[in-house]
Amino acid sequence: MTTSPASAPQNQTVLDALSRCAAACEQCATACLQEEHVHMMVSCIRLDRDCADICRLTAAFIARGSDHAKHVLxxxxxxxxxxxxxxxxxQHDHCQQCAEACRACVAACQHYAG
Structure with missing residues (x-):
């Protein structure tokens, strides 16, 4: 799992998926806060924020070739x-788009993990 700078281009697919997922989660959390019944969106908002944070952290660990990337992944x-x-x-569009980005990220991370 540890990567060297020479293998960085091979990591681009997973790094892109992680970045897209983090952005989609941030957008979803922001949009959820604008929903009429925001109290019903609390779990969604919390998971969006957790997901965005772990995606950014995972991308950093992979990009630097950390020995701990496997655990974070x-x-x-x-x-x-x-x-x-x-x-x-x-049913909100932003939630559906976020779910799609998260599923794509899971697939990219699983592929990267081997």
Missing amino acids: KECIEICQKCADECGQH
Whole structure:
């Protein structure tokens, strides 16, 4: 799992997925705060924020070739899946887009992890 700078281009797919997921989660959390019944969106907002944070952290660990990237990646997959499940339950476009980005991130992370 440890990467060197020479293998950095091979990491671009997972780094892109992590970045897209973090952005989608941030956008979803912001949009959820604008919903009429925001109290019903609390779990979604919390997971969005957790997911965005773990995606950014995971990307940093992968980009630097950290020996700990494997452990962070495992947690990222778990949180992204939970976020996809939560957002997928809501009919709002921003939630559906977030769920899609989270599922794509899970797939990219699983592929990267081998």
